[in-house]
Amino acid sequence: MRKLTASVALGLALCVSQAATAKPGDPGRDKVVAAIKADHDSSIERLRDWIKLPTIANMNLNHKEGAEYMRQLALDAGFQQAKVVATDGVPGVFATLDAGAKDTLAIYFMYDVKHYEPAEWSSPPLEGRIVDRAGEGKALIGRGAVNQKGPETAFLTALRAFKTAGVKLPVNLVFVAEGEEEIGSTHFSQIVTQPEVRAALEKAVGIIIPSASQSVDGAVTLSLGAKxxxxxxxxxxxxxxxxxxxxxxxxxxxxxxxxxxxxxxxxxxxxxxxxxxxxxxxxxxxxxKPLTARQKEIIAADVAAGSEADDMKVLGIKHWYKDEDYLTSQYRLAEQxxxxxxxxxxxxxxxxxxxxxxxxxxxxxxxxxxxxxxxxxxxxxxxxxxxxxxxxxxxxxxxxxxSPTQTDENSRLIKVEQATLAAAGIPMTMSARSAGSWPGVVFTGEPLKLAAGQFGGGRGGGAHAPNEWLLIDSSNPKVLGFDGQAILYADFLYEVARSTGRK
CATH class of the missing domain: 3.30.70.360 (Alpha-Beta Plaits)
Incomplete structure (x- = not known):
């Protein structure tokens, strides 16, 4: 279990205090929250239906069908236009939603999933079965449940709630999705560099990929980059x-x-x-490029708030390379x-x-x-x-x-993520760089130079493995269930509109 240091515990207390008086003036928020809760059963069915249609790039499975399905999901969520974009490989999707707002946020989705061996699963991988998860609540099992269809469905649920409630979105949205992330985003740059797509993205304050980011004790680690x-x-x-x-x-x-x-x-x-x-x-x-002194500080703070024993248990290991201590091993993980x-x-x-x-x-x-x-x-x-x-x-x-990606911790996007978590009473640390990878460099590199990050609440696990899962109903008040994830995304959109500063 993640250990709370004095500073983290103080941060949690401040977060809870802020959550009690968290931005009650957001126009229409109560209606949006009510719409999210009323849509719960339908949202879960939409997730299950999406899981039933796997797009697997390296098997040439459902390329066209997956892209068209993604396009329709965007339209149903309120995007005014959405179209399939051809590439030399698997097609992508580009969509826009003009809310007449002063700010624009970009959203990145992947609609592809890893392949699976049904015999290794406790239930059919495309069924989306709801099961009891000991000590945590009820979870949905299925390929793509956490990576990334579950968090993405939660984000779309938030958008649908604005639409259903008749509440104007506080920001404009630009949406890009690909079907090749699981094979290294081979042709994704062909989508982003199209003049129409690039021009839309250039207006954005930053871009996020929805993620189920909470640990078992409810904390979130915000990643500032990825290998x-x-x-x-x-x-x-x-x-x-x-x-x-x-x-x-x-x-x-x-x-x-x-x-x-x-x-x-x-x-x-x-x-x-x-x-x-x-x-x-x-x-x-x-x-x-060696880690900076500040990056080492961020890693040290994250290690201090974490649990070496839990990490080793999850990984099934008893030693780090060279029997290094926990902190040294995490420095190595980020910089090597x-x-x-x-x-x-x-x-x-x-x-x-x-x-x-x-x-x-x-x-x-x-x-x-x-x-x-x-x-x-x-x-x-x-x-x-x-x-x-x-x-x-x-x-x-x-x-x-x-190539790798990196975002400044002082960027407007990261500050908005931090403010949203604080208002929700969710404790947070930062990661200087994830050892995993996502194609954020397409956005953070030339020519766009956008701030980019993964963001979200809720919990899940088993990405790329059998019995991949997403928590739907949480029995732990510190961890968000599916509705809580969607509400957090709605609050994130309000926070973007409220924020100021550089990109």
Missing amino acids: GVVELQLISSGEKWGRGPNKDVHSSLKASVDSPVWHLVKALNTLVSEDGQTPAIDGWYENV PTVNIQGLVSGYTGPGGKTVLPGRAEAKLDLRLVPDMTKDEAVSKIKAHLAKRGFGDIEVNVSGGY
Whole structure:
């Protein structure tokens, strides 16, 4: 459980005090809140219906259907125009809502999900079954429940409530969605850089992706950035190498025939140090920007408010790398770029053995990048590194990715997030940089240079894993259920309209 330090406890007390007198003058808020609560059952059914239609980019599943469904959801929520935007890959969606307000907020959605193995789930992954979650309340289980259809549905529910209640939205909205986030947002920039989309985004004070962000004790950590990611495959084959077989042959031939599998293993071994941890790619750290003193302060404050034991339990580990202390390990988590092997595929993988010498081997990798590294730089360096060591024949197929993102803690957007949480009585810490990734650099980088962040209340878990879940009815008064999430988004929109200052 997250431990409250004296400063955090004081912050919580102040938050509760503010919540008691929280902005009662927001025009129409009571009507919006009532509409959200009245819409509860229908909102959950809309989420379940959306979960029934999975868009899975790497399987070419429901690309057109998913985009059209997303477009209709935006229109139903009150956007005046919404259209599907074609790319060289999976289409996206662009929508606008002009409320005649002085300020504009941008919203980013992903409508795709990770694939799933039904046999690994306790209930069908596309059913959206409501189950009891011990000590927390009732949760909905389904692929996309927390990543990200659940939080996104909560945001749309807030918009629908304004529409149903006949209350004018306090801000204008620009909406962009993609169907390729789970494969590295390969073509998303093609959407954002279209003149009409870019012109609309340029008016925004910032952009958020809805998220279920509360911990088990109700606290929220606001992330000020995220590592970039590159997903790629390294493929070794007898055909490309010119050595070894161009198909699987009998393993007895290993004495006189080269192995493409060992060739790949030897290549992989050059990418990291002897302990298998620190990247050893030539020039890998050339553009790595160290953490600032302020970023270290933010990480230290977050660690002080957290629980090392809980983190280890969730991860199923007993040691950090090099047996480092909790704080040092979290510094490393934020500032070190990584080379990770997701999977190795070659030859026979069924029950028992099969005496073959495979003609092909593949390693699935992801590279996590920190400022000021870039996706193109990382790909170029790994190719040059392999070629220099005699592995130039190994194919490097990049399937997606993007550079890291960073947002100033003093930006208007982050201040609005903080003020919204304070008014709701939700304790908060900040994270200097998430070790996970999202394509925020499309917005924070050139040419838009928008502040960007993930925001929301409520709880969920199991993203990318079996039994993914979102809390619907919370038994913990410190944690928001689904309706509370939607109300928090409504309050966030009011807070944007009330705020002033630079972007």
